[in-house]
Amino acid sequence: MNDSKLHSPVRADVSQLYQLLTLSTVVAVLALWGHQLLPEKTLPLVPYYVHESYVFHDGQNGGNTQANWQSQQDLSFVCEVVNPDKSSYCGASIKVKPPEAAVDFSAYRTATFYLSYTGPNEHLRVKLHAYVPPGEQHYANEVLTGLDYVFSKQGELAGVTIPASAWHLSDMNLFDLQNTTPQLDVVFDVAPPLLAGQHTLRVDQIVLQGEWLPVSFWYAIVGVGWLVFNVIFLGRLLKVQQARLANDANRLSQLTHFSSHLKEESEHYKTLSSHDPLTGALNRSGFAHEFRYLFPDSRLKLNTALLVIDLDHFKRVNDTYGHDAGDKVLQQCAETLFKNVRLNDRLVRWGGEEFALLCVDTSLQQAQLIAEKIRTMLEELDIQTGKATLSVTASIGVAVSHHLEEFDALFQRADKALYRAKEIGRNCVVLAD
CATH class of the missing domain: 2.60.120.430 (Galactose-binding lectin)
Structure with a gap:
């Protein structure tokens, strides 16, 4: 009984809206034809x-x-x-x-x-x-x-x-x-x-x-007017239809909202599980997933470059200025690294102050240029903390894969190159043998 009382005026509103839509179309057609009746200059x-x-x-x-x-x-x-x-x-x-x-x-x-x-x-x-x-x-x-x-x-x-x-x-x-x-x-x-x-x-x-008034401009005015008019009444029609379904849709809306909330939480936790919350870079778990996507057989293609990047003397920053300052240094360094990441590259926070950048289809010469650019950009950073302006340098080891080489072998070669970069004085790029 209540549904019948609700739906009767709703049906009347829907009928009136369709009549108005028809009327607006007729008026638009007449307006298009009426251009020829406009006075000439x-x-x-x-x-x-x-x-x-x-x-x-x-x-x-x-x-x-x-x-x-x-x-x-x-x-x-x-x-x-x-x-x-x-x-x-x-x-x-x-x-x-x-x-x-x-x-x-x-x-x-x-x-x-x-x-x-x-x-x-x-x-x-x-x-x-x-x-x-x-x-x-x-x-x-x-x-x-x-x-x-x-x-x-x-x-x-x-x-x-x-x-x-x-x-x-x-x-x-x-x-x-x-x-x-x-x-x-x-x-x-x-x-x-x-x-x-x-x-x-x-x-x-x-x-x-x-x-x-040029005919093309006149047609554009009429077309835009007709579109706006119909959008308004289509919006009204949507509201009427929503009112008609309000009682039945209430529970479905709640379930949809709950499902959406669960989905958002799931995406949030998925992001947390795959990305470092401080820097936005992939964590090791997220990198493992991306690696399986890029290399399903776990074997690297030829010319896959790996840059292992370590911030020099980062422990001194934490010890001298505190962990908040250290976090800010990591964030700004990560932002700089992201500026050099291409679509198919993957940036990973590998450890505390250590990052890894995987670059596909990149020769040794190209990887060296990327690494040198990153090193220079990091060296030029002025990082403002609460009471001081900090500078940072980085040591970078670079290795390029052999055909069908495993990732662990590539990482070991890049890590050894990083170790040599630190041995010879830091703030430099060293290529793996």
Whole structure:
């Protein structure tokens, strides 16, 4: 009876949550689709940013065509074509210099031209190219964008739209010159072949259109919002499900907690049984386990190096400064040793102040370099204790295994090398025979 009263509102909550999840998905899909409804940003280039304009015609080169401005301010010109041939042409060039903030046209997707044309030809043409005005003549830099767009005349042209992919600058680094600004040169002409008669063309506007918010950014916002929304409600759903199972799960939770506690204690004792609690290095028992893992047949592979490291005059530290200072020396020396341990190496605290470092796939020369580096780093340590700054040195014996050699034999050779290092004055590295 009590379970029925508990589960009834829980089921209702679950149903509502699934409805909200469905609703959030529908809203996200609509938001993705709604990007196309966002208003566009525009940059009107003409007539506001006209920097220079001129007409051109083949009459300038001895042809029969003449072109003149009807109104240069209104960008209206007229071409008189008499006895045209294949080389006849006429048109106008408009140099547009947008403000500094609008030099990068990558945010705009289309360009729309508003024109008015009267004349016998059926087609007009627009060309775009970009250039940097030269400070000196030989510095002129001009790049064609590949746009040569031909369209049919439509009387009073309401607007001819050209995709931005046809006119984007492909390499803005070409305009990376000091104190210069890239400009656009817009060329309008009557598409050849020209027909005889009078051609009148007026450029009313050139407008760039683009997105205020890139579609990829919009999709990212919607996606993150949808994800956050659903994570919140999935968390709520999880809580509801947990409430539904609370009575039955209480004992299981206690057992799980108890099991987890036992596991943690087991791991703790396992670590204590295999690692030295003071230095964090393996103890002999832990090393024996690792050795069986590395060498299942108990035989060493060729080029397995063993470094036996003994801190010089360590007993004096304990006798003079106490065991706390001695423990600190051991800890900092172990930290230094760990800095030279590779992934497959094993560091062992072998005795009181004696460590062993087993290095697999290490030649005698490499082992000597490692040992010398360790000796130098230990020698450079300044260990702060309560009332004094202590220094430490180490004697190191190095041996490299023969093929299928047993560990005890390798250790004996390294230990003898350590003994010779102490005999010749300590703070040195000696290689085994």
